[in-house]
Amino acid sequence: MKSHLSTSGIAMRVAKSKWSWILIFLLLAISIYAILSVRSAIDRLEYAMSPPTLPEYQDVETLYLNTRYEPGESSQWFYHASQGTVTLPIPYDWLIALEAPKSKPWFIFWGKEDLFVKEYLLRFGFIRQPKTEQNPDGLPIGFAITPSIYFPSINRRAAAAGFTCAACHTGQLIYDDKRYVVDGGPATVDLGQLTKALGAALGQTALSSEFLLFNGRFERFAKNVLGNNDNVLTRKRLKAELSATLAKLAKEVDVINVTEGFGRLDALNRIGNQVFSSDMNRPSNYSPINAPVNFPHIWTTPWFDWVQYDGSIMQPLVRNSGEALGVKAFVDTEGPDAQRFASSVDVPGLVAIESWIAGSHPLPKREFNGLDAPKWPTGFPKINETLAEHGAALYKELCQGCHLPPVNSNEFWDPQYWQPIKYVEYGEAKETPDPYLTLNIIPLDKIGTDVAQAEVLPKRTVDTTGLNLDVEICTPLPTEAGYSALEFVKLGDSATSMYGLALGAFVQRVNTRWFEQNFVPPRDIPKMEGERPNCLQVSQGYKARPLNGVWATAPFLHNGSIATVYDLLSTQKERPRFIELGSQKFDPERLGLAQSEQIVELNKKAESVADYVDGLFILDTHKPGNRNTGHIFDDEQSSDSAVGRIGRRLDHQEKMAVIEYLKTL
Secondary structure (H helix, E strand, C coil), X not given: CHHHHHHHHHHHHHHHHHHHHHHHHHHHHHHHHHHHHHHHHHHHHCCCCCCCCCCCCCCCEEEECCCCCCCCCCHHHHHCCCCCECCCCCEHHHHHHCECCCCCHHHHHCCCCCEHHHHHHHXXXXXXXXXXXXXXXXXXCCEEEEEEEEECCCCEEEEEEEECHHHHCEEEEEECCEEEEEECCCCCCCHHHHHHHHHHXXXXXXXXXXXXXXXXXXXXXXXXXXXXXXXXXXXXXXXXXXXHHHHHHHHCCCCECCCCCCCEECHHHHHHHHHHHHCCCCHHHCCCECCCEECCCCCCHHHECCECCCCCECCHHHHHHHHHHHCCECECCCCCCCCCCCECCCHHHHHHHHHHHHCCCCCCCCCCCCCCCCCCCCCCCCCCXXXXXXXXXXXXXXXXXXXXXXXXXXXXXXXXXXXXXXXXXXXXXXXXXXXXXXCEEECHHHHCCCCCHHHHHHHCEECCCCCCCCEEEEEEEEECCEEEEEEEEEECCCCCEEHHHHHHHHHHHHHHHHHHHCCCCHHHHHHHCCCCCCEECCCCCEEECCCCCHHHCCCECCCCCECEHHHHCCCCCCCCCEEEECCCEEECCCCEECCCHXXXXXHHHCCCCCCEECXXXXXXXXXXXXXXXXXXXXXXXXXXXXXXXXXXXXXXXXXXXXXXXXXXX
């Protein structure tokens, strides 16, 4: 009996073992099939599915430093005032319904993520805002709804999500567990990482739609987008639209020679790529991203004679319409002449925004009355008045020659600094009705800072053949002695148009077409244009603007390659090679962006670093486009005319005195 039981037990164990192996084989086969199916689906969708690593969002109390509260035109209005753009490549209702991406596409079959537009979106450097009538879904500062935009990938019109001026021109500083919002300050956003993450979220949603089971991500997305129109046919169409959108995005991936990172953007090259490559459907006009700049602060800017870091643009409406085109306002470049250059640019909105920032002319009362520079907050360490007084003397000695007298001084309002703009049109000498602040533009061979941005407009060329620019623009004409006065010249099409002048002409045609289509009386046009001609100049140098509120504008130099004012006042050898961007933490002592112990250690021993470490951007100043050279205070060079040397070497106490004084501006 015992032997019989043993034989039976062995047989049962063999049978169980056999079925176990069969089960294991089946599970293995299913797993391999699932992996291959997912891999195949990813390949078909042709888009990167894994999002970038991002810094964690710091949820702290938020305070506002220089907010304006005019009825109907408050800062809240500015935050969400549309420019007529379609910056994000998907319909607005898709954005609102989209879930944040999983860290890896393989995880999409399990669990769900919070919505993309919730806290996840804030991790790119955007600033949280409440729901309002103007902002019904509680999107961060810088987002607006643009109605009725045509999306080629889905072949229909839909409301779009576009960036506002505030997206790039609202800053934030974190100090002592408080977030300080700075209207008109440099944004801290990383639009490159946003593009990657949005693509990953869309790709994972499209991937989910490829499966009959475990497709919860697509199911939730479809339900939110389609609402009461949710059925088999509409889901099928939505799935096809997702795939078509991803296929289009895959063809539009940027060539990045210099990574932009948090708080920087190669705005000039991106505008050119959008206008002359994408909008014209002319890939030969594309240029790689190679000249990132720090988002500029915009208070007092409306009263400058020239704007942009390289002092290249004069007229406010040309500047603002060009910016709107750069963040993807629609423009017709292929229609018949009678309708070409029609666009979705919201010209009245841009005029209202400029007026809100500018206020009325400051000279009568000798004070700016539009968007003002922020004041040093009471929650920050108290200013040392004695040290600041010493700093004021150093400012006059070292800074005033380029950056003009301080805005809070009587000297700043002297007529020598405020002059009408003079130009020649049709052989007649003219000037603007009002004076503007005449800024110093420091030649490249004097200031010695990175030349990449200053070389974009004069050295890049674009093919405008067949576009029919045919417009007059104002520019300095070269002579044997340098440059003449500003004169209007006729600019036509060319296979090798200088990019700077071609862009100014293109934007002028867009604005003129809007005036025509909207029957604007000729007498009203100069006011909308800011009472200034469309003058452009290229390759003159970098402008030195007044330093009011400069303490809230880190990082420094036009390309954001220096984290603190202390380092800016130092010699070249003393400046850190690597700086860290993306945390928003403020250093009130050295005046700028706080740098972690990690970056301090990297500067001691590292020869090279990845672009991103733990989600933060590491800017390597040894790379062209990122260089932190120039604007040097040093005694080692032989003369004041040496490239990049603008003043004598400062000791620690002198640097701290200048810093203390800048806090008062």
